[in-house]
Amino acid sequence: QKEVEQNSGPLSVPEGAIASLNCTYSDRVSQSFFWYRQYSGKSPELIMSIYSNGDKEDGRFTAQLNKASQYVSLLIRDSQPSDSATYLCAVMSSNDYKLSFGAGTTVTVRA
Amino acid sequence: GAVVSQHPSRVICKSGTSVKIECRSLDFQATTMFWYRQFPKQSLMLMATSNEGSKATYEQGVEKDKFLINHASLTLSTLTVTSAHPEDSSFYICSASRTSGRFTGELFFGEGSRLTVL
Numbered sequence: 001q002k003e004v005e006q007n008s009g010p011l012s013v014p015e016g017a018i019a020s021l022n023c024t025y026s027d028r029v030s031q032s033f034f035w036y037r038q039y040s041g042k043s044p045e046l047i048m049s050i051y052s053n054g055d056k057e058d059g060r061f062t063a064q065l066n067k068a069s070q071y072v073s074l075l076i077r078d079s080q081p082s083d084s085a086t087y088l089c090a091v092m093s094s095n096d097y098k099l100s101f102g103a104g105t106t107v108t109v110r111a
Numbered sequence: 112g113a114v115v116s117q118h119p120s121r122v123i124c125k126s127g128t129s130v131k132i133e134c135r136s137l138d139f140q141a142t143t144m145f146w147y148r149q150f151p152k153q154s155l156m157l158m159a160t161s162n163e164g165s166k167a168t169y170e171q172g173v174e175k176d177k178f179l180i181n182h183a184s185l186t187l188s189t190l191t192v193t194s195a196h197p198e199d200s201s202f203y204i205c206s207a208s209r210t211s212g213r214f215t216g217e218l219f220f221g222e223g224s225r226l227t228v229l
Binding site: 004008034041042043044045046049088098099100101102103104 | 117145152153154155156157160204217218219220221222223225
């Protein structure tokens, strides 16, 4: 599978702060990018998808994509304790339509 | 959002026995379902792609005779772990995409099944 790299964390932020998560990928033909949130012992849930360069905002979440740098990030504004989870970066290539996941970044929001 | 249901959520079995895990799409038809395995603090690893009405496509290193996949209808795929051993203990997660339209990569995940082999 293609390589998707994330800082494992843990990333600890105070409540109300911005959490910044980074992800790099190795496959240059990757076309679709996703952020999934996974609570401990649970399965992942999709929170953001991004397909073109630039920023995409959805509520408190902003995804940023830079295909030239093979880099995708997720910002969580006004972090809440309920945001404490592992965030998985996933990348899909247009060659085989398979998703490759990073190992995830664990975020802890301190109340 | 779409709902994918997985059963059982937790199973404990003896070494050498077989375990079947079911994955159902409840409110949409899924031509393709994916089976992942996740070990503690590791990423999701794709095991196989399950295609309705045809044989599953297995990823490199995944034994097709050990992990039997059946996708008999547009709403149900099953994974059977045959002759399970302690090293097969893991979190197994299925996912599905909607049938209609080009696959965008947006997957809906089941709740996962935690298998413990004694």
